[in-house]
Amino acid sequence: MKYVGKSIDRVDGVKKVTGDLKYVDDLKLSKMLYAAVKRSPHAHALIKNIDVSKALELEGVKAIKTGKDVPQRAGLYLEDKYFMAVDRARYIGEAVAVVAAITQEIAFEAVKLIEVEYEVIPAVTNALDALKADAPLIHPQLEEYYHASIFHPVPGTNISNHYKLRKGNIEKGFEEADFVYEYNFYVPHVQHVPIENHSAIAQMDRDGSLTVWASCQSPYAVRQALSVAFNIPLNKLRVLSPAVGGGFGSKAGTTLEGVIIPLAMELRGHPIKLTFSREDEFVNAFVRQGLHSKFKTGVNKNGKIIAIKNQYVWDGGAFNEYGVNISKAAGFAAVGPYDVEHIWADSYCVYTNHPVGGPYRGFGMSEIHYGIEQNMDIIADKLGIDPVEFRRINAQKEGGRTATDSYITNCGFLECIDNAADAIDFNKVETPSGKYKLRGKGFAGGMKAPSMPTNVASSAIVRLNEDGTVYLMSSAQDIGQGSDTVLIQMAAETLSINPDKFTIKTGDTDHTPYEWQTVASRITYCAGNAVVKACEDAKGQLLDLASIKLGFHKDDLMLEDGYVKAKFYPEKKVAIGDLALGLTMPDGSGVHGPIIGRGSFIPPNTMNFDLETGLGVNPVAFWTYGAQGVDIELDTDTGEIKVLRVSSSFDVGQVVNPILLEGQLEGAIVQSLGTALFEELMLKDGKPVNNSFVDYKIPTADDMPEMIIIPVENPEKTGPYGARGVAEPAMIPTAPAIANAIYSMTGVRIATMPLTPERVKKALKENKETGRTYFGVDSDYEFHIK
Amino acid sequence: MKHKISFILNNEKITHEVESNKTLLSVLREDFDFTGAKEGCGMGECGACTVLVNGQPINSCMMLAVDIEGKEVLTIEGLSRGDVLDDLQISFIENGALQCGYCTPGMIMSAKALLNENPTPTEEDVKHAISGNLCRCTGYQKIVKAIMVVADKNNNQ
Numbered sequence: 001m002k003y004v005g006k007s008i009d010r011v012d013g014v015k016k017v018t019g020d021l022k023y024v025d026d027l028k029l030s031k032m033l034y035a036a037v038k039r040s041p042h043a044h045a046l047i048k049n050i051d052v053s054k055a056l057e058l059e060g061v062k063a064i065k066t067g068k069d070v071p072q073r074a075g076l077y078l079e080d081k082y083f084m085a086v087d088r089a090r091y092i093g094e095a096v097a098v099v100a101a102i103t104q105e106i107a108f109e110a111v112k113l114i115e116v117e118y119e120v121i122p123a124v125t126n127a128l129d130a131l132k133a134d135a136p137l138i139h140p141q142l143e144e145y146y147h148a149s150i151f152h153p154v155p156g157t158n159i160s161n162h163y164k165l166r167k168g169n170i171e172k173g174f175e176e177a178d179f180v181y182e183y184n185f186y187v188p189h190v191q192h193v194p195i196e197n198h199s200a201i202a203q204m205d206r207d208g209s210l211t212v213w214a215s216c217q218s219p220y221a222v223r224q225a226l227s228v229a230f231n232i233p234l235n236k237l238r239v240l241s242p243a244v245g246g247g248f249g250s251k252a253g254t255t256l257e258g259v260i261i262p263l264a265m266e267l268r269g270h271p272i273k274l275t276f277s278r279e280d281e282f283v284n285a286f287v288r289q290g291l292h293s294k295f296k297t298g299v300n301k302n303g304k305i306i307a308i309k310n311q312y313v314w315d316g317g318a319f320n321e322y323g324v325n326i327s328k329a330a331g332f333a334a335v336g337p338y339d340v341e342h343i344w345a346d347s348y349c350v351y352t353n354h355p356v357g358g359p360y361r362g363f364g365m366s367e368i369h370y371g372i373e374q375n376m377d378i379i380a381d382k383l384g385i386d387p388v389e390f391r392r393i394n395a396q397k398e399g400g401r402t403a404t405d406s407y408i409t410n411c412g413f414l415e416c417i418d419n420a421a422d423a424i425d426f427n428k429v430e431t432p433s434g435k436y437k438l439r440g441k442g443f444a445g446g447m448k449a450p451s452m453p454t455n456v457a458s459s460a461i462v463r464l465n466e467d468g469t470v471y472l473m474s475s476a477q478d479i480g481q482g483s484d485t486v487l488i489q490m491a492a493e494t495l496s497i498n499p500d501k502f503t504i505k506t507g508d509t510d511h512t513p514y515e516w517q518t519v520a521s522r523i524t525y526c527a528g529n530a531v532v533k534a535c536e537d538a539k540g541q542l543l544d545l546a547s548i549k550l551g552f553h554k555d556d557l558m559l560e561d562g563y564v565k566a567k568f569y570p571e572k573k574v575a576i577g578d579l580a581l582g583l584t585m586p587d588g589s590g591v592h593g594p595i596i597g598r599g600s601f602i603p604p605n606t607m608n609f610d611l612e613t614g615l616g617v618n619p620v621a622f623w624t625y626g627a628q629g630v631d632i633e634l635d636t637d638t639g640e641i642k643v644l645r646v647s648s649s650f651d652v653g654q655v656v657n658p659i660l661l662e663g664q665l666e667g668a669i670v671q672s673l674g675t676a677l678f679e680e681l682m683l684k685d686g687k688p689v690n691n692s693f694v695d696y697k698i699p700t701a702d703d704m705p706e707m708i709i710i711p712v713e714n715p716e717k718t719g720p721y722g723a724r725g726v727a728e729p730a731m732i733p734t735a736p737a738i739a740n741a742i743y744s745m746t747g748v749r750i751a752t753m754p755l756t757p758e759r760v761k762k763a764l765k766e767n768k769e770t771g772r773t774y775f776g777v778d779s780d781y782e783f784h785i786k
Numbered sequence: 787m788k789h790k791i792s793f794i795l796n797n798e799k800i801t802h803e804v805e806s807n808k809t810l811l812s813v814l815r816e817d818f819d820f821t822g823a824k825e826g827c828g829m830g831e832c833g834a835c836t837v838l839v840n841g842q843p844i845n846s847c848m849m850l851a852v853d854i855e856g857k858e859v860l861t862i863e864g865l866s867r868g869d870v871l872d873d874l875q876i877s878f879i880e881n882g883a884l885q886c887g888y889c890t891p892g893m894i895m896s897a898k899a900l901l902n903e904n905p906t907p908t909e910e911d912v913k914h915a916i917s918g919n920l921c922r923c924t925g926y927q928k929i930v931k932a933i934m935v936v937a938d939k940n941n942n943q
């Protein structure tokens with residue numbers, strides 16, 4: 001292949017290194033007004049009254065709106081979300097009113113003058129408490145909410161979704177097992193921390209048409225949600241996403257757009273801008289849900305796992321419109337990348353009075369694998385089997401079955417395991433750098449599918465210019481992952497036109513074609529397929545015209561380097577540009593007209609799972625498998641961990657752009673390292689206590705380990721050029737691998753993230769004093785739903 | 787209260803009126819439309835707003851605009867000359883050192899300051915120099931490499 005598989009430079013590089021690219025907050029529009037939001041100081045409270053009169057009197061204030069102005073609920077999978085609290089505030093920070101003013105300063109001033117009367121009611125600030133029979137209900141009207149049929153809210157409880165997986169016969173599995181083990185794990189809330197805070201601008205014209213500029217991953221999903229919530233027809237609603245400064249899931253779906261639209265509806269012709277502060281971003285964009293996980297595992301002496309019963313309880317926060325799907329995705333992957341005959345899994349998404357949980361790179365997989373992969377290590381240790389070998393024994397392989405009982409036809413997991421272990425010399429003992437230091441290695445695997453509805457669609461359009469250059473149009477958003485470049489490489493390959501002749505246009509629902517969402521590591525696969533199809537469509541048209549022009553049958557023509565050529569007489573050729581507007585005949589007449597290629601794609605044959613058992617033949621488009629090894633040093637005196645090396649091997653199907661692929665894996669490793677070692681959004685009685693960069697640290701250049709990336713290319717049969725997605729999967733194994741490394745050096749198992757120096761030090765101390773080795777989570781939970 | 791200040795902005799002499807409480811970042815972005823410097827935190831913690839003042843990298847969100855009187859300010863927009871990019875900018879592109887691009891202007895300015903001061907830094911020097919610039923996308927490996935490629939070039943000259 002000429003262009004696929006090559007490290008071509010990013011097509012958006014120059015705009016980004018020069019500062020020329022305009023992100024939403026960089027936009028200045030005429031007559032622009034600035035918004036600021038009044039937020040709830042209470043985790044759970046009824047709103048008795050809102051007095052905006054003093055704020056309205058402030059000079060420069062143009063309008064104020066409250067939840068009463070947007071009473072419609074919205075949501076992607078479950079319509080439970082209010083853009084602003086209507087009569088009840090459900091988390092600290094929830095929007096209750098919004099101001100538009102002529103300057104940002106005046107808007108902030110006005111917010112202070114808004115008086116809200118609350119009646120504080122009992123809050124639920126732990127997902128396990130939320131499940132108790134007497135827990136206060138956060139959404140008492142849950143049974144009235146519309147939801148997609150594949151989700152199971154349980155009315156009269158705080159459960160927004162209960163996904164069940166029932167495979168084989170769990171009791172029989174445990175009976176047959178030689179050993180049965182039980183462990184719990186806990187993963188706290190973290191935040192995505194894109195360096196660009198969320199920003200949106202909304203403008204409604206007098207004819208009722210609404211334009212929204214948003215730093216969003218999914219302009220079409222935003223358009224749909226806003227259309228429903230505000231009853232605006234789709235053809236009057238334009239969403240633009242000019243650039244996105246990092247998303248990682250936080251900019252999927254809608255966040256702040258709906259807050260400013262009520263202002264725009266009143267202040268016609270004025271663009272209204274709202275940009276989150278970093279403090280807002282930590283709390284009012286999505287957060288990653290907390291997870292309580294519990295595993296009961298039956299295993300044989302020879303290392304084969306026979307049965308796993310597990311429970312996942314997701315702390316979904318105040319609104320679970322998006323989070324319900326994370327709990328479902330976790331159910332599909334209930335036991336990770338292992339082939340287990342008997343599985344009984346329950347995954348619950350639960351309302352709490354916490355910030356809103358939502359998609360975060362990995363979509364639940366990082367959180368469940370923190371437990372799955374430590375559970376694997378513990379059991380390997382108990383059985384005296386090498387942890388890498390134990391994974392090989394249980395790995396999903398071609399010919400095996402996934403947790404949903406789908407037949408596995410394509411799986412490079414074993415190869416990934418071997419690569420990652422070899423690259424880090426897994427069994428080689430390394431020398432620590434000094435006294436009180438220990439050096440050790442850890443290992444973990446992981447898997448992920450694009451967690452999307454079965455029928456989500458993509459499309460692409462390709463337009464040829466008369467000079468042989470090309471416009472490629474898509475609504476896949478380049479949020480940093482490099483999709484603009486990758487899609488151009490696939491188009492270039494299909495049309496055999498140099499990538500530097502392409503311009504890609506994205507992110508404008510009035511002009512770029514439909515794309516469901518830029519999430520789920522699905523763009524290379526889904527949008528890639530649509531792009532290839534569009535280019536094949538254009539190619540067909542080119543061959544038709546060239547056939548007339550050159551006098552060869554279509555089958556004997558090919559595209560090469562910007563020309564249509566006869567396969568066996570390559571000197572017989574016509575430039576693609578000369579056909580771009582149609583073919584001109586010798587008599588001056590024209591044929592066909594401009595060439596426009598059109599491609600539409602839906603993942604083939606993915607189907608709903610059985611609602612009772614959770615089983616399904618083909619519930620997801622594909623699985624991406626991988627494994628990582630880590631080499632770390634622990635300072636036993638301070639409890640500090642330094643990650644020295646990480647090896648990462650994923651089966652990506654086909655590398656489209658090596659340098660971009662490495663970038664995805666390296667970025668994911670360091671992000672995951674942050675969650676393993678120090679990231680936690682601390683919520684005390686629902687109140688965020690570290691929502692700033694002063695208190696919430698993310699990795700810096702000093703934390704960066706050496707990273708070794710080894711792709712496996714086991715082509716995805718339905719993928720464009722064999723490619724499958726990887727940007728999220730790469731985030732999964734690092735954190736549990738680090739925890740496993742700690743165990744391998746110290747014999748101490750820490751079941752709660754993050755592995756802060758304090759936590760590690762405390763565990764080491766107690767281990768020394770009492771011999772305790774397992775530091776599980778305090779809560780022990782078990783409950784049943786009828 | 788407004789103050790009249792004179793300074794050099796991207797090689798151009800400027801006289802400008804600023805409110806005493808405005809930060810350099812907001813003046814650059816709002817008054818001059820130099821939006822390459824970003825606000826990631828507004829608290830001096832992320833480096834997205836890094837510009838050079840008299841050759842030193844500073845968080846422009848933490849500096850009052852009045853304090854640039856008589857000084858020389860260089861933003862990312864002033865780093866390239868027309869369409870001729872600085873070596874660092876080229877190296878960032880060629881080495882895949884950027885993804886979403888939001889940290890990139892600040893990152894490059896910090897790197898520029900380092901190379902001005904020390905044209906042949908070690909990898910540790912590089913990591914140290916950019917440790918105040920947060921990047922959530924890249925994992926830093928390619929950023930360090932991009933800077934080292936320029937440093938090595940200097941070394942060989």
Ligand code: FES
Pocket residue numbers: 824825826827828829830831832833834835836845846847848
């Ligand atoms: S915006 Fe200045 S340091 Fe973050």
Ligand code: FES
Pocket residue numbers: 195245246480883884885886887888889890920921922923924
């Ligand atoms: S490239 Fe996105 S934050 Fe650095």
